[in-house]
Amino acid sequence: MPILPLSPIRTGGKPARITEKRLEVDGLSFDVHRSGRRKTLQITVERSGDLSIVAPTGAADQEMLDFVQEKLLWIHTKLEEKARLQRRAPIKEFVDGEGFLYLGKSYRLRLIDQQLVDLSLKNGRFCLRRASVHRARDIFVSWYGHRAQKWFAKQVSEHATRMGVDIREVKVQDLGFRWGSFGSDGRLLFHWKAILLPPRIAQYVVVHELAHAHHPDHSANFWIKVEQHLPDWRNRKAWLAENGVQVEGL
Structure with a gap:
């Protein structure tokens, strides 16, 4: 489908443009998704700052453009909020006394001269072999990933049964700005950083992704399905949106 400039809407002196999968207005670019089950328009601002709009199959291009135009102030406010939260995430230095999250709790780091493994969690502290500091991030990512694989596999097993979902595989990896992803092939992916979240928030991520089945x-x-299994999902979702960035600095 060719790009069609729509002159009735102009923002910043530039005409809005829309294709089958992309909408551009006011310097912003939205992924366009259409659904026969969708009754209303919805705009989503991802943690990464990516924008998308979900529309009913029969929604006219002009209707989507009008909707985005109406929501521009809200969208820019959300984008500024995301950017502000991102700036709050400190980069780890891997020094004595530095705090590291694991299932919502912060544990202080202690550098150890003699230790059989690179990293361990004991007596309420992360213990890192001093000789391994130069590759500390990779060591932490591996440690978190191993624990996340076990934790999420167990959670998925418990929740999938209750939600009537068949899962072929649970895998933990770096998903960029996504906490999780459900594939139509029955594969369920989680970001290794999700193991840093409090258990009740990580459980929300599990239920959220299973609901996509x-x-x-x-x-x-979709939200009705989530609420059937997590009646307080709104509180958990709000917590994740506001505080999830705290785990981004590793």
């Missing part, structure tokens, strides 16, 4: 978009029916 029933509803691939974030429609009203």
Whole structure:
């Protein structure tokens, strides 16, 4: 489908443009998703700052453009908020006394001269072999990933049964700005950083992704499915949106 400039809407002197999969207005670019089950328009601002709009299959291009135009102040406010939160995430230095999260709790780091393994968690402290500091980040990522694999596999097993979902594989890896991802092939992926979240928040990530087995978009029916299994999902979702960036600095 060719790019069609729509002159009735102009922002910053530039005409808005829309294709089958992309909408551009006011210097912003949105991924466009259409769903036959969707009744209303919805805009999503991801943690990464990526923007998307979900629309009913029959929604007119002009309707989407009008909706985005109406929500521009809200969108820019959200983008500024995301950028501000990102700036709050400190980069780890791997020095004595520095705090590292694990399942929502912060543990101080202690550098150890003699230790059989590179990293351990004992007596309420992360203990890192001093000779391994030069590759500390990789060591922490590996340690977190190993624990996350076990923790999320157990959580998925418990919740998937109750939610009527068949899972072929649970895998932990770096997902960029996503906490999790549900594939149509029955594979469920989680970011290794999700093991840094408090258990109740990590459980929300699990239920959220499992709900996508029933509803691939974030429609009203999707949130109804989430609420059936987590009645307080709104509080958990809000906590994640506000505080999730705290785990980004590793």
